[in-house]
Amino acid sequence: MLNPCDAAFAETLSARLPEGCLRAVEPRYVTEPRGRHTGIGGVVALPRSVAEVSEIVRACAEGRVGIVPFGGGTGLVGGQVMEAGPLPLILSLERMAAVRSVFPAENVLVVEAGATLAEVQEAALAAGRMFPLALASQGTARIGGNLATNAGGVNVLRYGNIRDLCLGVEAVLPDGSVLNGLKRLRKDNSGYDLRHLLIGSEGTLGVITAAALRMVPRPAGVGTAMLVVESPAAALALLAMAEERLAGCVSAFELISRQGLLFLDEVMPEVRQPFVDRPAWMVLIELGLPRGLDPQEALEELFVAASEAGLVSDGVIAQSAGQQAELWRLRESLPDANRKIGAVSSHDISVPLSEIPGFISAAEAALAGIGSFRINCFGHVGDGNLHFNLFPLPGQTRADHDNQREAIKTCVHDIAHGLGGSVSAEHGVGRLKTGDMERYGDPAKLAVLRSLKAAIDPLGIMNPGALLAEQA
Amino acid sequence: MLNPCDAAFAETLSARLPEGCLRAVEPRYVTEPRGRHTGIGGVVALPRSVAEVSEIVRACAEGRVGIVPFGGGTGLVGGQVMEAGPLPLILSLERMAAVRSVFPAENVLVVEAGATLAEVQEAALAAGRMFPLALASQGTARIGGNLATNAGGVNVLRYGNIRDLCLGVEAVLPDGSVLNGLKRLRKDNSGYDLRHLLIGSEGTLGVITAAALRMVPRPAGVGTAMLVVESPAAALALLAMAEERLAGCVSAFELISRQGLLFLDEVMPEVRQPFVDRPAWMVLIELGLPRGLDPQEALEELFVAASEAGLVSDGVIAQSAGQQAELWRLRESLPDANRKIGAVSSHDISVPLSEIPGFISAAEAALAGIGSFRINCFGHVGDGNLHFNLFPLPGQTRADHDNQREAIKTCVHDIAHGLGGSVSAEHGVGRLKTGDMERYGDPAKLAVLRSLKAAIDPLGIMNPGALLAEQA
Numbered sequence: 001m002l003n004p005c006d007a008a009f010a011e012t013l014s015a016r017l018p019e020g021c022l023r024a025v026e027p028r029y030v031t032e033p034r035g036r037h038t039g040i041g042g043v044v045a046l047p048r049s050v051a052e053v054s055e056i057v058r059a060c061a062e063g064r065v066g067i068v069p070f071g072g073g074t075g076l077v078g079g080q081v082m083e084a085g086p087l088p089l090i091l092s093l094e095r096m097a098a099v100r101s102v103f104p105a106e107n108v109l110v111v112e113a114g115a116t117l118a119e120v121q122e123a124a125l126a127a128g129r130m131f132p133l134a135l136a137s138q139g140t141a142r143i144g145g146n147l148a149t150n151a152g153g154v155n156v157l158r159y160g161n162i163r164d165l166c167l168g169v170e171a172v173l174p175d176g177s178v179l180n181g182l183k184r185l186r187k188d189n190s191g192y193d194l195r196h197l198l199i200g201s202e203g204t205l206g207v208i209t210a211a212a213l214r215m216v217p218r219p220a221g222v223g224t225a226m227l228v229v230e231s232p233a234a235a236l237a238l239l240a241m242a243e244e245r246l247a248g249c250v251s252a253f254e255l256i257s258r259q260g261l262l263f264l265d266e267v268m269p270e271v272r273q274p275f276v277d278r279p280a281w282m283v284l285i286e287l288g289l290p291r292g293l294d295p296q297e298a299l300e301e302l303f304v305a306a307s308e309a310g311l312v313s314d315g316v317i318a319q320s321a322g323q324q325a326e327l328w329r330l331r332e333s334l335p336d337a338n339r340k341i342g343a344v345s346s347h348d349i350s351v352p353l354s355e356i357p358g359f360i361s362a363a364e365a366a367l368a369g370i371g372s373f374r375i376n377c378f379g380h381v382g383d384g385n386l387h388f389n390l391f392p393l394p395g396q397t398r399a400d401h402d403n404q405r406e407a408i409k410t411c412v413h414d415i416a417h418g419l420g421g422s423v424s425a426e427h428g429v430g431r432l433k434t435g436d437m438e439r440y441g442d443p444a445k446l447a448v449l450r451s452l453k454a455a456i457d458p459l460g461i462m463n464p465g466a467l468l469a470e471q472a
Numbered sequence: 473m474l475n476p477c478d479a480a481f482a483e484t485l486s487a488r489l490p491e492g493c494l495r496a497v498e499p500r501y502v503t504e505p506r507g508r509h510t511g512i513g514g515v516v517a518l519p520r521s522v523a524e525v526s527e528i529v530r531a532c533a534e535g536r537v538g539i540v541p542f543g544g545g546t547g548l549v550g551g552q553v554m555e556a557g558p559l560p561l562i563l564s565l566e567r568m569a570a571v572r573s574v575f576p577a578e579n580v581l582v583v584e585a586g587a588t589l590a591e592v593q594e595a596a597l598a599a600g601r602m603f604p605l606a607l608a609s610q611g612t613a614r615i616g617g618n619l620a621t622n623a624g625g626v627n628v629l630r631y632g633n634i635r636d637l638c639l640g641v642e643a644v645l646p647d648g649s650v651l652n653g654l655k656r657l658r659k660d661n662s663g664y665d666l667r668h669l670l671i672g673s674e675g676t677l678g679v680i681t682a683a684a685l686r687m688v689p690r691p692a693g694v695g696t697a698m699l700v701v702e703s704p705a706a707a708l709a710l711l712a713m714a715e716e717r718l719a720g721c722v723s724a725f726e727l728i729s730r731q732g733l734l735f736l737d738e739v740m741p742e743v744r745q746p747f748v749d750r751p752a753w754m755v756l757i758e759l760g761l762p763r764g765l766d767p768q769e770a771l772e773e774l775f776v777a778a779s780e781a782g783l784v785s786d787g788v789i790a791q792s793a794g795q796q797a798e799l800w801r802l803r804e805s806l807p808d809a810n811r812k813i814g815a816v817s818s819h820d821i822s823v824p825l826s827e828i829p830g831f832i833s834a835a836e837a838a839l840a841g842i843g844s845f846r847i848n849c850f851g852h853v854g855d856g857n858l859h860f861n862l863f864p865l866p867g868q869t870r871a872d873h874d875n876q877r878e879a880i881k882t883c884v885h886d887i888a889h890g891l892g893g894s895v896s897a898e899h900g901v902g903r904l905k906t907g908d909m910e911r912y913g914d915p916a917k918l919a920v921l922r923s924l925k926a927a928i929d930p931l932g933i934m935n936p937g938a939l940l941a942e943q944a
Binding site for chain 1: 501572575577578579580600603608621622624629632633635636639645649650651652653655656657659660662663664665666668669671673689690691692708709715716717718719720721752760761762763764765769772781782784822823824825826827852854855856857865881892893894895896898899900901905908912913914915916917918919921924926927928937940
């Protein structure tokens, strides 16, 4: 039904735009971090303004040419990489990267979609505030992509996903019209919330070109500790204790398993580890506190209380910014180590908090029936979000398990779903998980999703094949 | 296009439901708090389960009968009161009021739509947690209505609107299908966020029957103070100072004007006031703090710092729970006093925080060109949300200004809109402000709103005439 973005279309489009807006595809637009998906190519458009985005989308609508919006290319589910179908136009927002304005007194900044997350964080810091979204890929990931995928990361526990940090969006809709929604308001109940509809829609309903984002005050004191816990259940009890004592001032709470530490020993021995005996489980906890509280003292008191309750057995509390960075470096090195080891299958699941221990034990037991693996289970346990990744035993390779991958994925996803969880917690659906949407989606939900897509993008030009499987 | 809910339809519907599900209309279903709207009547359905709601909606879809969802009836914009058109079915959720389950370890509770906000708060307290949404009408307002209108209130500054406190919804869609979306997940990126589409849709896209709601930890210490500020600008500077010192632990920050205090003197002299000379402006500030910080001390230190910066000139810090309640009683009495005085025109606007002083002065100046009024400007200044209400001068009545009302409303709304604000900050659109939607709505937004409504409710049976003006 769609037409390819061929030379004739590119020529027509080029004539409607200022010079230099189109370029031939380069490898970075058609590959992705894990090397699992490869795009079929297309032409790349590089608009400099919302007017140019509008013109491009209008032309694509007229020509019935598919559009793949492209941010930093860091997505892990193939949302930015179209592998089949008529050649698309790849719409990169990289030239729209301005911080349009900063309102420190309002705790708001307005940025264009092509700004990297790190640039947004820096703009907030320069204004004496903080933009709390934090991800491993923040140097490369662009804020438009973060919004399109409703990015999560390590501070969701306290500050929410990016949808909770977004006050308004400017977007180009599939007919080329511009949605002027850059409101800087905390309260605005005037009609259906299109901001929340576009956020997380993975480019299938329109292209976000700019956003008004919330900043938050910088905590007066920040404390970081790595605490050894006996089990994921103990980690959750520790979290509840911390939140109760600290009125919600727990900024991050990350679970780390022994397997992750052993992977670091194996492939990144330069990463310093706080415990000589690699513990079965530990948590990285960070507090962001009001003036008048000493973060180290608060963590020491928490440690004492948690020890008395039998929740923690050992721990280190960072005594300097350098030590804090070192603890975070360990956490942030886990995905790198995983990549070096080479996963058989990676999962980004969430379950209700109280189901976490049950999920882990059920998944381990069920997977033992499929094969033998090294499992690195880690992640944002305070959000119920685990990265539950399987690796070959030493001496084996990823390829040795190629014929088990589908069974593994189905096994893990069935268990998460059965516990009321999600098989796509923070990475999105992309093109990798459209089948999961059909398998696990509530029928009424799927029907509404399709009717929304048909209503807003009747030609189906926006990111074809992402989020929703194309119907036969 | 719709058919009336006449005796024949009621009989058909009754036959499909258990006994006692329908009743004749009573006054409470067709009136509203300010007495401005009167419903045309209809038949009232009182389902006990989501299956019964589904059956009712299905029957209405088959019969093309309009449905007005009804919660606590506390809405201020006529969303729950249909004044014209074919008689509707009034669908009251009052019998679906169960707290279905509480998960203290997850900070989650699942409640049915008919539970009052106060009942939800109590269930959270009983679990050792807190449900932070707080409104003047919380004893009567039902959580389904709170969700349908994305209720705000006094704790939005810290905890967000109710959409930020909702993890998932169960809803009956306009075709009678049931959306099973009661997920208890912090992270779930699997398709367009229907929860956020239904929240704030004012019953025009479906009927929310239950919700999974977030609880938050109870702060270890709560401090409350009333501080005298010179101006709204000084109030905002004080807020910024408080947030910076306290890492976001400011739970409420309410602006109160002298006019409000004089109204209390006039019609509610029993309300104790902390300052003999009624100050031009003051703020009620509440802190919810971690363990280890003394709330009174934190407020004293803030007061000293703010005094040194010239931001506050006087203040009282509550020394007991009784004194805290007294300060809150003053704030909560303002709407009652307003009602006793009798407003000429009430407005629920929001503007970007830094535009608040400009909004107030511009609105006062412009209104002086229309007539002479007493203006009570108060509200959730930390959210940029002001209730800017006009009252007759002493000796005059509301009726004296009847011919000015439209001009007043347009004047205030034009100014708010011109500053990038909203004319419906927290109360919603209802039937009162559909004209404002057309006047101030972004054209692309309005087009999408209509296409969403047509896609999800093609027969137009859900709360006809609310939120979107019916097209000729």
